Amino acid sequence: MPLNIVSLVSVGRHPQSGRERRAEQDGRAVELGMNLEASQSASMTVLHAGRSVEPVLRNYAGMGLPSLEVLELSEQDDAVPSLAQYLKASDADIVLTGVRAESGESSGMVPYLLAEELGWPLVPRIADIVSINNGVAEILLALPRGQRRSLSVPLPFVASVDNAAPAPRQSAYGPGMRASIDASQVTAVTDSAREQWQEAPAKPRPKRLKVVKAKTAADRFKAATAKPQGKAGKVMKNESAQEQAQEIFNLLLEEKVIK
Amino acid sequence: MSGETNSYEIVRRDPRAEWIARNRLHPLHGTISVGEEAEVRGPSGLIRKNPHKVGFIGPNGIKRIDRLKGNAAAAATGRRSGGAAQEVQLPLHKVENPDFSIFVVPDMVGGRLTSQDKDILGQAHKLARSDDGESAVQGVVVAVVFGELKDDSLDTAGVDRLIHLDGEEYQGYCPEQQLTALVHLDATYNPQNWLFPDSVHGGTDLGSRLAARLGERPAVQAWQVDKKTTVCRGASGSTDISRPTPRILLLAEECADPIDETRHEVQPIELGSVPRVISRMQDMGQVSVDPNAIPLAEAEFILSAGNGIHNWDQFHEAAEALGATEGASRVAVDDGFMPRFRQVGATGTWVTARVYIAVGISGAIQHMQGIGQCDKVIAINTDAGCDMVKRAALSAIGDSEEILAELLKLAREHKAGQSEGGDQNAA
Structure with a gap:
């Protein structure tokens, strides 16, 4: 039975210009799906919940997709119920999303809500899907500081794709324009809670000041003029090279940087 | 009338006593206790300050004047007084x-x-x-x-x-x-x-x-x-x-x-039993990553080289054996020993490593800015007075080549011991 992969894509936002673009993490999710399609003889659907006339969808299609599925929703609608309904009806094995959308609320809750709705395990921040054998996938999680963790998860599952995943391929204009975009009408649920909220352009956050809580003038003076260096550590001058190396090595072991 | 003159206090001066009090060489100077305090009310009713009486003689025989007005105890005087004893108990x-x-x-x-x-x-x-x-x-x-x-x-x-x-x-x-x-x-x-x-x-x-x-x-x-x-x-x-x-x-x-x-x-808070779930995701542990593939800015453990390195092959070997990401100072990069993207400092990368080993880096201010967020810095240098040693939690003063050779040996022994242990566990 061939594998079914669904990649969810959204409209991105360029951090400097604010223009609409292919979202970084969603592009990586599509790239990961396309790689699996090539290696595992899987079939991939790229799904967008929103307006089908969105020009950014052509950027995703330009990665070499013959077609895109769109659930026709307006800006005020909640995407999760329609997506969950679509996924329940389909026989998807893997759902790939970005970690956080670049527009809208960008709460990063979509994969969690879908996983909860479908009752599937959720794998957060994956860097790669290494292999899929007998219905069990071996996944690399992206941890902070460039570290990786290996997990095995049974199909089906929802995964959010981290920025550590392979970068998406270049998007070509012509194939993007030629791709077919299949919009389907769904029953829209308006996101009523959000209507009460006020949105404004982001204010720059105040920088935290270093407040010196000193009792006397001498203390305040010292805090203002002293070099910010901490107290000097241990200095080994007369020990042999071997002793020095041993001491350094012990510190490395204590800090657990050497495993 | 007479009652009035009685109540009116007449200041009587003793010129001789005053003269003795002024003359510190007079044999009777010690017996006259005029102006024992630094501030006395003078004969005309004005306050007189005696500068000779201000302060006290310190432990080394030098006169000290306490200008903190008794706040010296709170100011935790210098490093001589034990810092731990002075620690304030918060409410x-x-x-x-x-x-x-x-x-x-x-x-x-x-x-x-x-x-x-x-x-x-x-x-x-x-x-x-x-x-x-x-x-x-x-x-x-x-x-x-x-x-x-x-x-x-x-x-x-x-x-x-x-x-x-x-x-x-x-x-x-x-x-x-x-x-x-x-x-x-x-x-x-x-x-x-x-x-x-x-x-x-x-x-x-x-x-x-x-x-x-x-x-x-x-x-x-x-x-x-x-x-x-x-x-x-x-x-x-x-x-x-x-x-x-x-x-x-x-x-x-x-x-x-x-x-x-x-x-x-x-x-x-003691908690009763928490229900256990059978995890669907099976943890297979952390995967070893090539340390040089990790971006320098987010590497956890960096071995950084400067002008004091002469044996570059040994440095690369040491970085590999310790599993550290390689970094470099500007001099090492300018001299062509390391690529530009390995440079740490103001013009290079600002690193956030938890442990940073600086080998042969004396610590220019631009470099110190780059390692500002590092937790533990270890310096290996020949100069005990350089800035890097002042910043470091642990410094080894000596020839970097010898110390790196010893470190290399230790790392290899550790690895060998670990693989033996692993074999025993497997057996």
Whole structure:
């Protein structure tokens, strides 16, 4: 039975210009799906919940997709119920999303809500899907500081794709324009809670000041003029090279940087 | 008339006594006690200051004048007085009968509170405080800690109650088990708010899981929170969303000031049995990563080379044996020994390593800026007076080639011992 992969894509936002673009993490999710399609003889659907006339969808299609599925929703609608309904009806094995959308609320809750709705395990921040054998996938999680963790998860599952995943391929204009975009009408649920909220352009956050809580003038003076260096550590001058190396090595072991 | 002259005090001067008092060489000078204090009221009624009487003779025989007016004890004089003895005991903040509770789930990276965790505990206390004092409701801040706990500053960070879950089911990667425990806690204690750090260390993941399970809508990247409204960042940080404060909050960095003026009880709460789940995700452990493939800015352990390195092959070998990411100072890069993207410092990369070994780097200010966020710096240098040694937690003064050779030997022995141990375990 061939594998079914669904990649969810959204409209991105360029951090400097604010223009609409292919979202970084969603592009990586599509790239990961396309790689699996090539290696595992899987079939991939790229799904967008929103307006089908969105020009950014052509950027995703330009990665070499013959077609895109769109659930026709307006800006005020909640995407999760329609997506969950679509996924329940389909026989998807893997759902790939970005970690956080670049527009809208960008709460990063979509994969969690879908996983909860479908009752599937959720794998957060994956860097790669290494292999899929007998219905069990071996996944690399992206941890902070460039570290990786290996997990095995049974199909089906929802995964959010981290920025550590392979970068998406270049998007070509012509194939993007030629791709077919299949919009389907769904029953829209308006996101009523959000209507009460006020949105404004982001204010720059105040920088935290270093407040010196000193009792006397001498203390305040010292805090203002002293070099910010901490107290000097241990200095080994007369020990042999071997002793020095041993001491350094012990510190490395204590800090657990050497495993 | 005579009564008037009696009450009118006539100042009688003794010129001879005054003369003796002025003349410190007079044999009777010591017997006359005029002006024992530094300030005396003179014969005309004005205050006279005797500069010779000000101050006291210090332990080394030199006159000292205390201009701190008796505040010297509080000013913790110099490094001679023991710093530990001077440590001030902060006032204890006690919560006897809390009306509600605020649950905080800190990241506890490596078993210690991160700075974001401390900010979030500060935010929790802001929410727990009764507003205006008109209604005497008081909240309690409960921290839920999973796995290893090494931090001993929980009291000063603001933890009133502590729930420590440290069974074997919480070791390693176990978000599903943690979620079950949190849902159990939510049902048992019904906290007013759940606070999570919005961080890559797992706070975001756990908070989102709990929100999805409880069907709450969380505020994400929240940075200005009070009891009624929350301001959080939306659209990848380009908009501010103001909304009523929800029950589950995922807080950004520096959302509030950490606690620094009170001590807290850290009372452990014993929990009954937490239901165990069979995890669908099976943890296969961390994968070893090529340290040089990790971007320098986020590497955890960096071995950095400077002008003091002569044997470059040995340096590369040492970095590989220790499993460290390679870095370099500007001189090493300019001389062509290392590529430009390995440069650490103001013009290169600002690194955030936990452990940074500087071999043969004396520490130009540009380089020190680049390693400003490093936790533990180890210096290997021939010059004991250089800036890097002053910054370092541990410095070895000597020839870098010899020390690196010894380190290389130790690393290889360690690796050999480990693989032997692994073989024995397998057998």
